[in-house]
Amino acid sequence: MSTTTQAEVVPMAGEAASSGRAARRQALGSWMLLAPGVIWMTLCLVLPMLMMIYVSFWTQHTFSIDSTLTLDSWEAFFSTPTYLDSLLTTVRLWFITLALILAIGYPVAVFIGLFVRNKTLQTSLLVLCVVPFWTSFLIRVVAWRPMLGTEGAVNIILLKLGLIQQPIEALLFTQYSVVIGMVQIYVVFMVGPVAFMVSRIDRSLIEAARDLGASTARIFFTIILPLSLPGIVVGSIFVSVMVLGEFATPSALSGGKVNLLGNIIVTQVGSLKWAFASVCGVILTVLMAVTVVALLRIVNLRREI
Amino acid sequence: MERQPILRGLLTGWTALFLVFLYSPMVVLAILSFQSGPEGGPQFPIEHWSIYWYRQLFNLVPASSVAPLPLGGALLRSLALALTTMVVSTVLGTMTAQAFRRHFRGSGVVFYLVVLGMMVPGVLVGLGMALTANYVGIDRTWWGTVFLVHVVYTYPFSFLVMLAIFNRFDRSVEEAAWSLGVSPVTTFRRITFPLIFPGVLSSMLFAFTLSYDEFPRTLFASGGDLTLPLAIYGTFSVEIHPNLFAFGVLTTLFSFALLAVYATLMTLSVRRARRVAVQEEIA
Numbered sequence A: 001m002s003t004t005t006q007a008e009v010v011p012m013a014g015e016a017a018s019s020g021r022a023a024r025r026q027a028l029g030s031w032m033l034l035a036p037g038v039i040w041m042t043l044c045l046v047l048p049m050l051m052m053i054y055v056s057f058w059t060q061h062t063f064s065i066d067s068t069l070t071l072d073s074w075e076a077f078f079s080t081p082t083y084l085d086s087l088l089t090t091v092r093l094w095f096i097t098l099a100l101i102l103a104i105g106y107p108v109a110v111f112i113g114l115f116v117r118n119k120t121l122q123t124s125l126l127v128l129c130v131v132p133f134w135t136s137f138l139i140r141v142v143a144w145r146p147m148l149g150t151e152g153a154v155n156i157i158l159l160k161l162g163l164i165q166q167p168i169e170a171l172l173f174t175q176y177s178v179v180i181g182m183v184q185i186y187v188v189f190m191v192g193p194v195a196f197m198v199s200r201i202d203r204s205l206i207e208a209a210r211d212l213g214a215s216t217a218r219i220f221f222t223i224i225l226p227l228s229l230p231g232i233v234v235g236s237i238f239v240s241v242m243v244l245g246e247f248a249t250p251s252a253l254s255g256g257k258v259n260l261l262g263n264i265i266v267t268q269v270g271s272l273k274w275a276f277a278s279v280c281g282v283i284l285t286v287l288m289a290v291t292v293v294a295l296l297r298i299v300n301l302r303r304e305i
Numbered sequence B: 001m002e003r004q005p006i007l008r009g010l011l012t013g014w015t016a017l018f019l020v021f022l023y024s025p026m027v028v029l030a031i032l033s034f035q036s037g038p039e040g041g042p043q044f045p046i047e048h049w050s051i052y053w054y055r056q057l058f059n060l061v062p063a064s065s066v067a068p069l070p071l072g073g074a075l076l077r078s079l080a081l082a083l084t085t086m087v088v089s090t091v092l093g094t095m096t097a098q099a100f101r102r103h104f105r106g107s108g109v110v111f112y113l114v115v116l117g118m119m120v121p122g123v124l125v126g127l128g129m130a131l132t133a134n135y136v137g138i139d140r141t142w143w144g145t146v147f148l149v150h151v152v153y154t155y156p157f158s159f160l161v162m163l164a165i166f167n168r169f170d171r172s173v174e175e176a177a178w179s180l181g182v183s184p185v186t187t188f189r190r191i192t193f194p195l196i197f198p199g200v201l202s203s204m205l206f207a208f209t210l211s212y213d214e215f216p217r218t219l220f221a222s223g224g225d226l227t228l229p230l231a232i233y234g235t236f237s238v239e240i241h242p243n244l245f246a247f248g249v250l251t252t253l254f255s256f257a258l259l260a261v262y263a264t265l266m267t268l269s270v271r272r273a274r275r276v277a278v279q280e281e282i283a
Helices: A002-017 A020-055 A072-079 A081-115 A119-134 A137-142 A153-160 A175-186 A188-199 A203-211 A216-244 A248-253 A261-270 A274-298 B005-032 B052-057 B072-099 B107-119 B122-136 B145-167 B171-179 B184-212 B216-221 B228-237 B242-282
Strands: none
Touching: A020 A274, A020 B072, A020 B107, A020 B122, A020 B145, A072 A081, A072 A274, A081 A119, A081 A175, A081 A188, A081 A216, A081 A261, A081 A274, A081 B005, A119 A188, A119 B005, A119 B242, A137 A175, A137 A248, A137 B005, A137 B228, A137 B242, A175 A188, A175 A216, A175 A248, A175 B005, A188 A216, A203 A216, A216 A274, A216 B107, A248 A261, A248 B228, A261 A274, A261 B122, A261 B216, A274 B122, B005 B242, B052 B242, B072 B145, B072 B184, B072 B228, B107 B145, B122 B145, B122 B216, B145 B184, B145 B216, B171 B184, B184 B242, B216 B228, B228 B242
């Protein structure tokens, strides 16, 4: 780390002398600090992603692949109903999950960020939302099994309350259980950023609007919603990244009935169909890239930090 | 708006329900971890309360039809991996954030290159790393390929945390030290590091927990030796037993212990910073 601070000293002297040599040394210092990270990300992230695109055009044999280029795997994907279904399921469950997370998490975030005046209580509530994150992801997924089964806690409570006569069987091992599980696990990634943005809203702005006679709805749509938008965008990016890449929750909670693209990738890799898995991977990447780029057009992430 | 009692009441109720939704699976899981064994199943009713499944985790009960979870080696591997990832990712994150304190050409590209690490779904990073390793002809191992992709994931978090810290950092303190002729090393040790310490601590906490619990990236990038999440995932394919629940409770307690250490160190550093500030005021 000592080189870090040396690099800082040089520009100080350089500014006084305002020489070009100092500017060059300053740039060199910056790049020496940046190089390890940039190299790491290039070799371990960019290169593997390019490799995936490349392999998606390789020739797939039963248990091996070779690097003869072909479109076979791509044609197989787009001509097999199972895989197209899986693509549609992925997109559908992603939209449903994201919409539910927004509907459930947004009011919570507004409550914590705006309605709770006491800073200590506000922090405590946020911590309370984040605490489940510190239990292993897979354990949290599997915790839904004793909740949702026919003999599960939800059915027992509903039966005891007399709300239902028969246990609801559709709760576990269906797409509902997958959506419920994903909403519970990922909702905190929406609540956090939105609560953060809402808590930064200058309260005198709201006071002024009310003094001028604005209705609650008007205050919400012209002040709170626009100012919380960066939070919604960041939250949506987080949730989308994680839901689109999901395969553990469907495989643990759907009993094999829900197959997202992630599940197809896992199955294909399991049977050494690397080229085909890569095709699914590239399709997921495109889906993800379009989403992130579209969301980042709404808000500039760098300015919000 | 915050003063409307009906709206406030509704939102309070909604948030309470939300917390119930968030916590109920863990509560049920914790209750069921005290199921009787070895015949008690992973559901209600509790036949009678016992700590059988906790003892089974540590092989303290006679062998039964339920195999113990194969966790010992996996736990050690995950801890070693998380610790190494934590250190490397924090160092990388601090270096990059330090470079971002000054404007340089291409900063936009570098920013998004780093942040990309948390924006690409994990399963794709794992797949890409597996393909690359196969192509280059290196073995996939938990201490090699898995370590590389874990840092890809945690480094962006460390970077963003440190960037946020540096953005709120008063440069004049460092400059004052230099102009008084204090050496760069001493300046870093006595001035810069104490100021950025809360960020370093948060970055370490993030990197450790993310790596310790990381599953999708690990699945394809690892070889034969399992990390903890992989071992847990392996038990999903067979019938689950309350020993998994007992294990879940123990890992959660471990995480809370970790959080407590973090909170203590954080409080101490904030208090120290305040004391220094007060001393300066007096002087």
